[in-house]
Amino acid sequence: MQYCKRCTYPIIAVNLAMRDDGVCSGCDVTDEKSSIDWKAREEEFRRLLEEHRSKDGSNYDCIIPVSGGKDSHFQVWYITKKLGLKPLLVTYYTHNYTETAEQNLRNISRAFGVDHYIFTPSLKMVSKMNIAGFRKMGDMSWHFHCGVWTLPFQVAVRFNIPLVIYGEHGFLDLAGQYSLSDRPEFTVRDRKESYLRGYDWNDFVGDEGLTEQDLLWAKFPPDEEIARVGVRGIHLGVYTYWDGNANAKHMQEFGFKPSNEVSERTYRTISNVDDIHENGIKDWLKFVKFGYGRCTDHTSKDIRLGVMTREQGIELVRKYDHVVPRKSLEYFLSMTGMKEEEFFRIADTFHDPRVWWIENGEWWKDNPWGEPSSYGPVHLPKESWVKYEKKSS
Ligand SMILES: [Zn+2]
Incomplete structure (x- = not known):
């Protein structure tokens, strides 16, 4: 090796x-x-937000998927404190939170004065998905990844919010899957191939007695719905210099706990x-x-x-x-x-x-x-x- x-x-x-x-x-x-002009990137990001935000104040400006950690805090800080926008936070609740993580999750909405949509799937279903994911691919957290890469788009379509802002692009950062010059955005192909290991909700129907109705949260909206709202999923990490250690330190000022x-x-x-x-x-x-x-x-x-x-x-x-x-x-x-x-x-x-x-x-x-x-x-x-x-x- x-x-x-x-x-x-x-x-x-x-x-x-x-x-x-x-x-x-x-x-x-x-x-x-080190060779990127981050000031110019931030300007580019502002223009992108301006294009998609709610112009007349009748809706949220964007969606931020959050799990509650240091990066979630940083994303919400950036959008609210630095740019003055009104996001809707969206969380797929895994039932696997540690005590500190639970406190962090509840802290964000208080610390930044924003609305937070937390979807709590049934514990019975999560327990079955834990076993099914483990047996199928050695990953009991498949349902978690599916929730993170599905629920924000369901909410985007339901509330007509065209912009979903994730944090770092994980595979760009860890593996160099894309260059920063590619400015990669969310794609349905990446969702299935990279994040969901090639599986989708229908692969789980029948496992451990799971039914289609148990898995409604895992269905990605149809293309027509995504096109109707014009939903895009982007990554803040492509537009601003990202340092997880520095974010963790900075966000402790806003109540984030390691x-x-x-x-x-x-x-x-x-x-x-x-x-x-x-x-x-x-x-x-x-x-x-x-x-x-x-x-x-x-x-x-x-x-x-x-x-x-x-x-x-x-x-x-x-x-x-x-x-x-x-x-x-x-x-x-x-x-x-x-x-x-x-x-x-x-x-x-x-x-x-x-x-x-x-x-x-x-x-x-x-x-x-x-x-x-x-x-x-x-x-x-x-x-x-x-x-x-x-x-x-
Ligand atoms: Zn290396």
Whole structure:
């Protein structure tokens, strides 16, 4: 496995590309940031908002999808305090909020004096989606991603609000999927292929007894409706310099609270803290699949921001990436009634043979510190081991 020689990403991560000299596309796009005229970009953003806002004050100016974290706070601060507009905040409530995240979510509307539409799906449905997503693709948070990339558009169509403003473009920032000069916007294709792993709501009908009526929140509005309102989804991170660490610090002035507990899987206490599984088993499953976890995401970002060296990053990856998050696991098992043994048996089936091989009954993979190591016993039946024979590198 090839690792970027500047950050900590393996080439298999988040669809990134590697240059011949061993630097990844995510690092490349970070370099672009210093050559962009951010003042001109902000002007461009103002013009875009002016074009789409409610001219006569009879409606909201835009929609901001929020989960409640530091970036949500920053988006709302930017639109209300800096630009003086009237957004409608929209949240798909996952039922997986930590205590601090819940406080942060409730804080935004108070701190910035705005209306907040929180959609609370039934706990019974979420519990079924947790199991179905885990069995289908090793991701119990699929419903969460579907909610984030669907509900704001349902609300946009219902209330005739043509502009939806997301924060950073995740795949641009982490992987360099697009250049900042592309000014990528939301597309239905990205929704399905990148965010929803190629699945849609109808793939879940019948799983765990789920019906179409259970999944109404997951239906993206028809093209005619999107066209009637002229809905566009854009990313604030394309128009203003984005620094998550600085945003977290700044937003504490407006009541944002970093997580007060140390995560089992990463050193950052300001990121991905909204949902108990985001830095928990959902992320541990990413390690099981692709051999890297949240700590690799965070160290890559922080190395690019100049907060730490690659060596420091690698030490953290070594400490955190493989750790099984007990708290999130126990929460998942109690919500779904699944037995721990069954969970690990299913999880084992998701190992990607491009990353993992089996040696003496144990899982092995390469590491950014140069030498391979083993990561525990294999639970798969022996006849399926052939897929995981060590490839000569
Ligand atoms: Zn890199």
